[in-house]
Each structure stands twice: as C-alpha cells, then as structure tokens.
Amino acid sequence: MNRGLPCLLSAMLVLAACQREERDTRPQSVLGSGDQPAAVTALEPGGQRPASSDNKAGVFEANAFHLSEGKRLFNWFNCSGCHANGGGGMGPALMDQKWLYGSSIESIHATIRDGRPNGMPSFRDKIPDDQIWELAAFVRALSGNAPKSAAPSRDDDMMPHPSENRLPDAATLGKSP
Amino acid sequence: MAAMLGWTLLAGFALVTTAVAQSTSSFAINPPSAAAPPDDGQWAMPAKNYASTRYSELAEITEDNVKNLQVAFTFSTGVNKGQEAAPLVVGNTMYIVTPFPNILYALDLTKPGAPMKWKFEPNPEPAAQGVACCDVVNRGAVFFDGRIYFNTLDGHTIAVDAATGKPVWNTHIGNINIGETITMAPLVVKGKVLVGNSGGEMGVRGWIKALDAGDGHVVWTAYNTGPDAEVLIGPDFKPHYDMDKGKDLGVTSWPPDAWKIGGGNVWGWISYDPDLNLIFHGTGNPGPWNPDLRPGDNKWTAGIFARDPDTGAAKWFYQWTPHDLHDYDGINEQVLLDMTWQGKLRKVLVRPERNGYVYLLDRTTGEVLSAVPFGPVNSSKGVDLKTGRLIVNPDKKTGTGKVVRDICPTASGLKDWQPSAFSPKTGLLYIPHNNMCMDEEGVEVNYIAGTPYVGMNVRMIPGPGGNRGAFTAWDVAAAKPAWSLKENFPVWSGAVATAGNVVFYGTMEGWFKAVSARTGALLWQFKTSSGIIGQPITYRGPDGHQYVAVLSGVGGWAGAIVSGDLDPRDATAALGFVNVMKDLKDVTTPGGTLYVFRLP
Numbered sequence: 001m002n003r004g005l006p007c008l009l010s011a012m013l014v015l016a017a018c019q020r021e022e023r024d025t026r027p028q029s030v031l032g033s034g035d036q037p038a039a040v041t042a043l044e045p046g047g048q049r050p051a052s053s054d055n056k057a058g059v060f061e062a063n064a065f066h067l068s069e070g071k072r073l074f075n076w077f078n079c080s081g082c083h084a085n086g087g088g089g090m091g092p093a094l095m096d097q098k099w100l101y102g103s104s105i106e107s108i109h110a111t112i113r114d115g116r117p118n119g120m121p122s123f124r125d126k127i128p129d130d131q132i133w134e135l136a137a138f139v140r141a142l143s144g145n146a147p148k149s150a151a152p153s154r155d156d157d158m159m160p161h162p163s164e165n166r167l168p169d170a171a172t173l174g175k176s177p
Numbered sequence: 178m179a180a181m182l183g184w185t186l187l188a189g190f191a192l193v194t195t196a197v198a199q200s201t202s203s204f205a206i207n208p209p210s211a212a213a214p215p216d217d218g219q220w221a222m223p224a225k226n227y228a229s230t231r232y233s234e235l236a237e238i239t240e241d242n243v244k245n246l247q248v249a250f251t252f253s254t255g256v257n258k259g260q261e262a263a264p265l266v267v268g269n270t271m272y273i274v275t276p277f278p279n280i281l282y283a284l285d286l287t288k289p290g291a292p293m294k295w296k297f298e299p300n301p302e303p304a305a306q307g308v309a310c311c312d313v314v315n316r317g318a319v320f321f322d323g324r325i326y327f328n329t330l331d332g333h334t335i336a337v338d339a340a341t342g343k344p345v346w347n348t349h350i351g352n353i354n355i356g357e358t359i360t361m362a363p364l365v366v367k368g369k370v371l372v373g374n375s376g377g378e379m380g381v382r383g384w385i386k387a388l389d390a391g392d393g394h395v396v397w398t399a400y401n402t403g404p405d406a407e408v409l410i411g412p413d414f415k416p417h418y419d420m421d422k423g424k425d426l427g428v429t430s431w432p433p434d435a436w437k438i439g440g441g442n443v444w445g446w447i448s449y450d451p452d453l454n455l456i457f458h459g460t461g462n463p464g465p466w467n468p469d470l471r472p473g474d475n476k477w478t479a480g481i482f483a484r485d486p487d488t489g490a491a492k493w494f495y496q497w498t499p500h501d502l503h504d505y506d507g508i509n510e511q512v513l514l515d516m517t518w519q520g521k522l523r524k525v526l527v528r529p530e531r532n533g534y535v536y537l538l539d540r541t542t543g544e545v546l547s548a549v550p551f552g553p554v555n556s557s558k559g560v561d562l563k564t565g566r567l568i569v570n571p572d573k574k575t576g577t578g579k580v581v582r583d584i585c586p587t588a589s590g591l592k593d594w595q596p597s598a599f600s601p602k603t604g605l606l607y608i609p610h611n612n613m614c615m616d617e618e619g620v621e622v623n624y625i626a627g628t629p630y631v632g633m634n635v636r637m638i639p640g641p642g643g644n645r646g647a648f649t650a651w652d653v654a655a656a657k658p659a660w661s662l663k664e665n666f667p668v669w670s671g672a673v674a675t676a677g678n679v680v681f682y683g684t685m686e687g688w689f690k691a692v693s694a695r696t697g698a699l700l701w702q703f704k705t706s707s708g709i710i711g712q713p714i715t716y717r718g719p720d721g722h723q724y725v726a727v728l729s730g731v732g733g734w735a736g737a738i739v740s741g742d743l744d745p746r747d748a749t750a751a752l753g754f755v756n757v758m759k760d761l762k763d764v765t766t767p768g769g770t771l772y773v774f775r776l777p
Contacts, residue, residue, distance in 0.1 A: 075620070075621075076623060077623075077625065077628075078622070078623065078625050078628035078629050078630075081378075081622075081628055081629025081630070081631055082307065082628065082629055084743075084747050084749045084750040084751065084752075084755075085747050085749050085750075086744065086747050086750075087743050087744040087745070087746060087747020087748075087749065087750025087751075087755055088741060088742075088743040088744060088747070088750050088751070089737065089741070089743065089750055089751045089752060090307060090308065090309065090310060090311075090629065091307060092741065092742070092743075093742065093743050093744035093747070093750070095744050095746065095747060096742075096744050098742070115304075117303050117304065118303045118304065118306050118307065119303070119304050119305065119306040119307015119308065119309075120307055121307065121627060121628065126625065157618055157620060157634055158580050158616065158618040158634045158636065158749075159748070160634070160636075160747050160748045160749040160750075161746050161747050161748065
C-alpha cells in the first residue's frame with residue numbers, strides 16, 4: 001500500500017493554506033475563574049473522585065444571618081414562585097430527600113448559578129455570588145440540612161409549614177433512626 | 178372517612194335536586210346548525226364542533242346497554258404527565274397529542290388493536306417545562322383539510338400532514354424567556370389557525386394570533402391589554418356595558434406600564450358562529466395575582482371578546498371579573514345555542530365560569546341575560562344585570578400583608594378549563610367542576626422576566642360538604658341545576674354527552690364513568706391506570722360501531738402533586754393546590770394511557 005501519496009497530498013494542502021492551525025496540545029488543567037467544579041453525577045469510572053468543597057461553603061452553611069438572608073432572597077428572586085415554600089410547583093420540591101443534581105451546598109450553588117436543563121433558570125447575571133451561597137444554604141435548610149440553632153425560626157407570612165429550624169432531615173423522614 | 182366516601186360513591190350518587198329537566202323539552206334549545214352540522218361520526222376538534230357542544234348523535238351505546246361496555250384497545254402515550262388532550266378521529270385514523278414533549282401519534286383504526294401508523298416528535302425545548310405554570314399539559318390538536326395542527330409547550334404551532342405524519346410548517350410564536358408557553362388546542366376557522374399564549378402567572382401579556390393554515394404566517398395578532406390599536410379595537414367595537422366603553426382602556430385601567438406584564442392570556446377555548454362571522458374567546462387572569470399592585474379594572478383581562486376571524490377586529494367585550502382578586506381566569510368554554518329566553522328567540526352563549534356563575538349571554542351583543550351560581554360562591558354576591566358588573570364581596574378582598582380566609586371558589590375556580598357538554602335532547606349542560614375554598618395572603622413580588630409574577634400565598638381547602646368535586650347537570654332554560662353528583666376529588670376531566678342519553682366523565686382516582694343524561698344515575702364505570710383529567714370523545718369506528726375514548730394520566734394543576742411529585746407538607750405548593758390534594762398520592766400514580774371502549 002502506498003503511504004507516500006496521502007502524505008504528500010496533505011503536505012501540499014498545508015502549504016496551500018499558508019498558515020498552520022494552532023494546536024493546544026496541553027489544555028489548561030484548571031477551570032476558569034468563578035467556575036467551581038460541582039459534581040453532576042456520582043458515577044465516576046474507576047472510583048469516585050474526592051468531593052471537592054468550596055471554602056465559601058463553610059462560611060455560609062451554618063450561619064444564622066446568611067440563612068435568614070437566604071430565606072428573604074428566596075422570595076425576592078421569585079424562587080418561591082416556582083418552588084413554593086419548598087414543596088414545589090413549576091419546579092421540583094426542595095424539602096424532600098430527592099435530589100436531581102446533588103444535595104451538597106456546592107451543587108445547589110451551581111444549580112442556581114448555571115441553571116439546569118429542564119427549566120431551572122440560570123441566575124448568574126442576576127444574583128451576586130455571595131447571595132447565591134446564602135440561597136444555597138437556605139435551600140439545604142428546607143430539607144432539614146442546617147443546624148437547628150442557625151435555621152430560620154419564624155415565618156412572617158401565612159404559614160406554609162413549620163419553620164425551617166423545625167423541619168426534619170428529609171433523608172430520615174418516615175424512617176426509624 | 179376516605180373509605181366511607183368511597184363506599185358512597187360506589188353505592189351510587191348523591192342528588193342535590195331531583196327535578197329532572199323534562200319541562201325543558203318543550204323548549205327547543207339547539208346549537209346553530211352552521212356551527213354544529215349533522216354528526217358524521219368523526220371527532221375533528223376537541224369541542225366536537227364550532228358551537229362547542231361536545232355532543233354526539235351516535236346512539237348505539239344507550240342507558241340500557243352501556244353497562245356492557247368493554248375495552249377495545251389501549252395505547253401508552255409514553256409520557257407520565259397530565260393528559261388533558263381530546264383524542265381526534267378523522268376517517269380511519271385516531272390522533273393524540275401528549276403533554277410535553279408533545280408527541281403526535283396516529284393510530285390505524287382499521288387494524289386490530291389500532292397499531293401506530295406514524296408518530297411525529299417536535300422535540301420542544303426542555304427548558305419550557307420550568308415556565309409552565311401548572312404541569313406541562315396540552316389540551317389537544319385539531320384537524321383541518323388534510324392536516325393536523327397543534328401547539329408545543331415551547332411556543333410553536335405546527336402543521337403536520339395527516340396521512341404521512343410529515344411536518345408541513347412550523348411557526349415559532351411564543352418566547353419561553355419571558356415565561357410564554359402554549360398549552361391550548363388551536364381552532365381552525367376559515368383557513369386560519371387561532372392560537373393564544375399561556376403565562377398569566379409569569380407576567381406574560383396575553384394575545385391571540387391567526388396563522389394562515391396554508392403556510393403558517395401570522396395574519397393578525399390581537400393583544401388583550403394595551404392600546405386599542407394593538408387590542409384590535411376600532412370603529413366596529415360596540416361593547417354592551419358602559420364599563421367597557423372608552424379609549425385605550427387596556428392602558429388607562431392599569432397603573433403606568435403595568436399592562437405590559439398584565440396577563441389576559443388565551444389558553445382556553447374558542448367558539449365560532451359562521452352566521453355572525455364571530456369568534457368568541459376568553460381572556461385569562463390579570464397579573465400579578467396580588468390586586469394591590471394593579472389598581473383599576475385591568476382591561477381586557479378575565480373577560481370575553483367577540484372578534485371578526487378575518488381581521489381579528491373586536492366586536493364586543495364583556496368582563497366577567499373586573500379587577501380580579503382571586504385568579505379568576507375567564508378562559509372557559511362557551512357553548513353556542515339558539516333558544517327562547519323570556520319569550521324571545523335569542524342567539525346565546527352559555528358559559529360556566531371560573532368565578533362560579535353560569536352566564537347566559539346574547540352572543541350578538543355581549544348582553545348578560547342571566548348569571549346564576551352553580552355551586553358555593555362567597556367572593557361575590559351576584560351580577561348586576563343593569564351595569565353587567567360582578568358585585569364583589571368586600572369581606573373577601575385580598576391585599577398585601579392580609580390573610581383572608583375561606584374564600585369560595587378557589588383560584589382554580591368553581592370550574593377551571595375542564596369543558597362541559599350540552600345535550601339538545603335533555604336541554605342540560607353537563608358541568609365537570611370543583612368545590613373548594615381557600616385562604617389567601619397578598620405579598621410583595623418583583624417582576625423578573627421568565628419567572629413567576631404572582632405575589633399571593635394560597636392554601637386551598639375542601640368546599641362545603643367536603644367533596645372537592647362535583648358533576649352538575651345544568652338546566653339551561655330554567656337556569657338552575659337539574660342534578661349534581663358529588664366527587665371526592667375535583668372533576669378535572671371534560672365531559673361528553675350522547676344521543677344514547679349517556680354522559681361520560683372521569684375522576685382523578687382513575688374511574689371512567691357513564692351516567693344517565695336524564696337522572697345522573699351511575700350506569701357503568703371502569704378503573705383506568707391513573708387519574709383522568711382528559712377530554713372523553715365518542716366516534717363511529719371503521720366497523721360502523723360506536724366507540725368511546727379517553728386519555729388517562731393524572732396531572733394538570735389539580736394533579737401536579739402526583740405528576741410533579743410535590744411535597745404535601747408545604748401548604749402553598751403548586752400555588753396552594755397541594756394543600757387540598759394531599760391524599761391524591763395515596764390513590765393514584767402518574768400515567769399516560771389511551772383507553773377505547775365499545776360494546777361487545
């Protein structure tokens with residue numbers, strides 16, 4: 001088989017194009033700024049990668065002020081229009097133990113920032129990053145995933161359900177401990 | 178309690194009044210023949226005909242033999258969301274359109290088991306699911322001149338060749354990024370496909386468009402808020418009541434610019450009178466729900482327009498619910514009838530309305546002849562027939578920071594979209610409906626395009642008597658109920674009436690029921706795989722026999738708790754509907770199956 005001919009032809013083509021296309025043989029290994037990696041799936045061929053955590057997570061997750069701000073913003077940015085007070089509507093329930101895109105604060109932060117394909121809008125250009133963390137922390141409180149001492153303890157409006165600091169951990173709901 | 182209710186339902190039915198409408202038979206009440214031609218045994222549009230009677234002249238299935246009805250074939254739609262559509266039957270083919278992703282199927286009725294002839298998948302944008310207020314439903318397709326026309330959730334109207342399933346045209350008319358979706362069934366009138374948008378909970382400005390059936394280009398667009406020029410209000414516009422007269426009311430009856438995000442959507446039913454050359458369509462609720470944010474009458478929301486189908490020009494308008502306080506969309510079906518009213522022959526339209534009244538309107542002028550509640554109503558005290566105005570009950574007025582309790586009916590109305598049927602044989606209108614009340618609290622809300630614009634916390638509860646639904650036969654001539662059946666859940670399915678004096682409807686538990694058109698007596702029932710919220714139809718099959726078809730598959734606003742797997746612990750979930758449907762998850766699961774029945 002004659003290998004020479006195709007090589008010659010391709011060399012001629014490259015010459016004809018005058019300029020050689022640039023190839024980045026070593027792509028950047030770090031993500032662009034502001035794009036924290038959040039696992040979209042638990043499936044990782046060959047074994048799970050250690051969960052990456054964002055250092056903002058800890059700052060926001062157990063902080064009563066941030067949680068109560070998250071509760072206020074949940075109405076302010078119309079999250080409640082689609083998710084009601086956690087029971088869901090146009091969007092899924094957020095107070096149950098079922099998570100489509102992960103229950104970690106990092107995953108929820110990514111959900112709010114980037115949106116999700118079946119109708120969760122991206123709020124990237126609408127909500128400052130720290131407020132997205134406050135919202136994410138509050139979303140976790142809806143399924144009982146916030147310290148009781150920090151979760152909001154009252155509703156100023158018509159009561160949809162017991163206040164967040166009294167909501168049970170959805171993962172153990174209906175199961176004996 | 179639940180067991181007892183189940184027992185009562187099985188044992189028979191509850192009669193509210195026992196008077197049977199025999200007296201009406203001396204009055205002939207008929208749809209205008211131009212809008213309801215003699216029955217050809219097909220079912221080419223969801224409402225059966227332009228008069229929207231949902232009545233079939235087929236009479237093989239009767240009060241006597243309906244008890245023998247059995248399943249002829251079934252078909253899985255492959256989509257487990259609320260199935261609100263009416264199947265269509267044209268020639269030897271049945272057509273069904275599913276909820277999102279809006280798959281259109283054609284089934285061959287000539288072959289055993291009705292195998293699939295073709296399917297057409299429009300692949301709508303998945304993100305549309307997030308901006309559909311109340312499940313991702315579709316209310317059906319329509320057949321016209323060799324083509325099937327239907328809408329997709331992400332705002333496309335599509336024409337498909339009925340024989341081959343190949344798309345002919347596809348016009349993009351709705352924008353999901355401002356919260357616009359399309360859920361209604363189109364109607365084709367004089368070669369124009371009439372389509373309106375949904376989005377009253379997202380601050381979407383309502384419109385109706387006419388698309389050319391041939392190539393899909395937009396012939397006219399009429400908005401339901403804004404300046405007269407855009408509402409297509411011109412010299413021909415002659416509303417009956419003073420409250421609807423004046424220049425640019427679609428602007429001046431709102432705070433500055435609020436009409437731009439004010440709702441008034443067209444997501445329900447359209448009727449057509451060929452003699453008058455008028456189409457009739459309702460308009461949805463004003464947005465946001467919190468009325469404090471939009472002082473004024475909020476024209477032209479929560480009302481009804483008569484328009485010229487050729488140009489869209491408005492002829493008259495009537496507002497069921499000026500300055501709506503409770504999400505009383507005005508989009509229900511209007512049944513066109515000719516009848517004697519107080520000694521005079523009148524061209525009327527009958528409208529069981531969301532705000533709780535059965536209206537009788539003169540369809541040439543928009544004058545209200547009568548408005549009588551068909552169930553418990555306390556949000557208003559009647560309709561002033563002089564001014565045409567709904568008399569609002571000040572005790573049930575909602576507003577920011579105020580919780581108002583026990584408002585009847587709910588935001589979903591005494592009756593929502595679920596269409597009624599009229600039998601000229603009995604003079605009765607068969608109304609599937611709700612019986613619920615609610616607590617409401619107005620709250621502040623920001624307008625963010627493409628997100629909900631509601632501003633109301635809602636919590637629904639069962640209405641008086643505890644039955645959340647009812648199926649009422651309304652004596653049109655006497656303007657009072659002839660009989661009414663109680664149902665545990667809202668009756669969210671449509672109805673169909675037949676010349677065999679059998680009326681069909683479905684329940685959210687999944688029962689498909691046949692009742693006597695005269696007395697309401699339960700004659701037959703069949704338990705389908707999921708709750709029924711679809712529109713039953715009946716047709717003559719290729720073998721010459723009568724068939725009855727319905728889609729089973731719970732969902733819609735009422736069934737969102739099941740189809741959307743919502744959490745019953747939140748009283749405000751699904752805009753407050755979940756609170757009154759907490760037990761629905763215990764009795765049914767999502768589904769999507771066509772059932773077709775015939776006599777042995």
